Amino acid sequence: MRDYFRNMSLTNPMGDLTITDPQAMRALAHPVRLAALTHLQRHGPATATQLSPHVGATPSVVSWHLRHLATFGLVMDAGPDEAPAGGRQRYWKAASRGFTTRLADDDDSQTARRLLSGQMEEAARQQVEKWWAETEPDLDHTWRRLSGLSNTGVRLTADEFDELQNAIDELIGAYVRRADADIPADARRVRILRQYLPEAQS
Secondary structure, eight states: OOOTTTTSOOSSTTOOEEEOOHHHHHHHSSHHHHHHHHHHHHHOOBOHHHHHHHHTSOHHHHHHHHHHHHTTTSEEEOOTTTSOSSOOOOOEEESSSOEEEOOOSSHHHHHHHHHHHHHHHHHHHHHHHHIIIIIGGGOOHHHHHHOSOOOOOOOOOHHHHHHHHHHHHHHHHHHHHSOGGGSOTTOOOOOOOOOOOOOOOO
16 A cells, blocks of 8 residues: 555644544544545545445445545545546545544533544444454464553553653554555554543542
8 A cells, every 4th residue: 555644744643633623523423434534544545436345335325425524624535646547436535544633622522522432432342343253363373462452550640641642652653654665574554442541530
């Protein structure tokens, strides 16, 4: 896969687009839209017809959802150098390699992010179940030993919590952003799922 985001200005260490608009969060809180955007981010430009079997909707429905995402700048038309030459189909691409949300203090923003987070958690749950069923059994010992779930509790101030998240993002971001030519031949894609869950004050 070509690095479609090499020339993008990075909005954070991951090169993610930061979403602050509650309406954009609500737009993504839909299984077809989230699946379409995720596929474009992972696999590069595609048409609605190509996306259709991956997102569980007809090409016409996928096309409608893509146009809706485009109104928020989450997807856009692929350029001439990013789509196959010739043909009349419309190729779409993700606006960034990933996205993150920034929460405002108002109730609308909080509700919108809760809706989006719920959809993302469901997608992650399905991804984990599929990994255990289809991928984990075929991993060799080294990759199986390195994979799995961790669950750690730690006492932090809000400032320390923010500092820790930024440090983790910086560490992972160095691998996310590296050029294709610098990726070792034996590297494979690793999906890192993170949840930060502050507990109630005791």
